[in-house]
Amino acid sequence: MYEFFFILIPRHFPFLLEGAVVTLQLTLTSMVCGICIGLAVAIGRIGSKAPLKWLLAAYVEIWRDVPLIVQLLVIYFSLPTVGISLPAFWAGVLGLSLNLGAYLSEVFRSTILSIDPGQREAGESTGMSRLLVYRRVVLPQALRIAVPTVGGYFVSLLKDSSLVSFVSINELLRNGTIVISNTFRTMEIYLMVAIIYFALSFTASRAVLWIERALTPRYLRRNWEPSLSPKTSEVPA
Amino acid sequence: MNTPLLEIRNLKKSFGSLEVLKGIDLTVDVGEVIFLIGPSGGGKSTFARCINFLEKPTCGDVIFSGQVMCQDRNGGHYKAPEKLVRLARGDMPMVFQHFNLFAHRTALENVIEAPIWVQGRNRSEAIEDALRLLGEVGLRDKADYYPAQLSGGQKQRVAIARALAMHPKLILFDEPTSALDPELVAGILETIRSLADKGMTLIVVTHEMGFARKLADTVHFFSDGRILESGPPDRIFDHPETDRLSEFIRSILR
Ligand SMILES: Nc1ncnc2c1ncn2[C@@H]1O[C@H](COP(=O)(O)OP(=O)(O)O)[C@@H](O)[C@H]1O
Ligand SMILES: [Mg+2]
Numbered sequence: 001m002y003e004f005f006f007i008l009i010p011r012h013f014p015f016l017l018e019g020a021v022v023t024l025q026l027t028l029t030s031m032v033c034g035i036c037i038g039l040a041v042a043i044g045r046i047g048s049k050a051p052l053k054w055l056l057a058a059y060v061e062i063w064r065d066v067p068l069i070v071q072l073l074v075i076y077f078s079l080p081t082v083g084i085s086l087p088a089f090w091a092g093v094l095g096l097s098l099n100l101g102a103y104l105s106e107v108f109r110s111t112i113l114s115i116d117p118g119q120r121e122a123g124e125s126t127g128m129s130r131l132l133v134y135r136r137v138v139l140p141q142a143l144r145i146a147v148p149t150v151g152g153y154f155v156s157l158l159k160d161s162s163l164v165s166f167v168s169i170n171e172l173l174r175n176g177t178i179v180i181s182n183t184f185r186t187m188e189i190y191l192m193v194a195i196i197y198f199a200l201s202f203t204a205s206r207a208v209l210w211i212e213r214a215l216t217p218r219y220l221r222r223n224w225e226p227s228l229s230p231k232t233s234e235v236p237a
Numbered sequence: 238m239n240t241p242l243l244e245i246r247n248l249k250k251s252f253g254s255l256e257v258l259k260g261i262d263l264t265v266d267v268g269e270v271i272f273l274i275g276p277s278g279g280g281k282s283t284f285a286r287c288i289n290f291l292e293k294p295t296c297g298d299v300i301f302s303g304q305v306m307c308q309d310r311n312g313g314h315y316k317a318p319e320k321l322v323r324l325a326r327g328d329m330p331m332v333f334q335h336f337n338l339f340a341h342r343t344a345l346e347n348v349i350e351a352p353i354w355v356q357g358r359n360r361s362e363a364i365e366d367a368l369r370l371l372g373e374v375g376l377r378d379k380a381d382y383y384p385a386q387l388s389g390g391q392k393q394r395v396a397i398a399r400a401l402a403m404h405p406k407l408i409l410f411d412e413p414t415s416a417l418d419p420e421l422v423a424g425i426l427e428t429i430r431s432l433a434d435k436g437m438t439l440i441v442v443t444h445e446m447g448f449a450r451k452l453a454d455t456v457h458f459f460s461d462g463r464i465l466e467s468g469p470p471d472r473i474f475d476h477p478e479t480d481r482l483s484e485f486i487r488s489i490l491r
Contacts, residue, residue: 116337116340118333118335118337119337119339119340121291121331121333121337122333122337122338122339123339124291124326125289125291125326125330125331126326126327126330126350126351126355126399126400126403127323127324127325127326127327127351127355127356127403128323128351128354128355129319129323132354132355136350136354137339140341141340141341144341217341
């Protein structure tokens, strides 16, 4: 016990934390890319015609039917054979965000389709373009509905990113295994790794809750009291 | 006022193999108030939606304000480019049965949305205009309420203000009172009447026969995808020529 807290932790924790920073970078970057992919695919599947629609559906199906670790391995080892050399970090981001994008596209697709078609028609009947209808009418409503689900995927991603340790990215888990191979303190080091993952995920899920609350629009909140805001009451009636 | 504001010739619309509109002719002059009546399923909504291209007509001509929106040409069917269609839509907004207010925007934001984003008007001007219009429909004090906090009648009045904010040439109403509690209907009809009094051109789909009789310049009776009878309200309601119309009037009055 004494050894764990006063020798092993001071000696190895900094190195593990370096890995945790990479884990965070990997997660945040992949999240942003995954959201962009998911949104583009969702809108594409709703709005496009036969060949593209088909292709996008195939992407979603395939990526959801192959284990993430296998996808990562395929991407990592097949990219160089087709002449693309990405740094390991970005190969990891590519793998994670393609996987996440497939799942998020389904989330966005269903929330977009859940918006009453009357909303879209109201926009179109005032002369808005389809793009403007998406931007001003559909997406602001659909994305707010998607926030809790997307938040859940974020926390999962934080943990699933540990799989990229298999493709030699020095994130938290891989740094742990490196320490273990030098010290053979398997149990203690994995325990430290577990504690760090817990701390990260716990913080992340609290943050997601907070964002969820902050983003819940006034019109969906309970006990909301309408009041004239200064911007309109300044203008004489 | 020789050229009509809206001219429709032989308009047809099919959904797959189902022909819903079977050749409609109709002309609307500036300032005219047109009522469309008829049994449910007769194609009134589809027709109204073909006018502003929420539905694309299958064939026939729609000429709005001198602009050809679609036309039968050399054996084909010409459709105006998307951009022209959008421009025309802004001049003939629609008021829907279920209001369709933007749920995530306040009453005021609903009204200023299209003037700012479609017509490129200056925001503070748009707000001033919107508050005046909300005042006209009696909702100046509800400007910062979200649709979820408004009654059906209030929502519909916001929707009317939203249409007026476009400074349109024509307003399309598709059963504007059918989703309202009976005690709220009169208020909306009063608002529509005031628009007619100010000379606005209106096309109104409704089951409020008393209202149609008082306000209409011309009433068109829709049945089975055709206009069976057209004429001034007294003629239509007091001297129906077809059995279908007399039957419809009897069923409505019962
Ligand atoms: N989008 C659609 N797809 C298929 N059929 C439709 C569609 N919209 C309307 N219809 C059909 O067109 C007919 C006319 O409907 P509608 O125009 O709503 O009549 P009304 O407004 O007079 O009650 C109905 O038989 C209806 O089922
Ligand atoms: Mg209808």
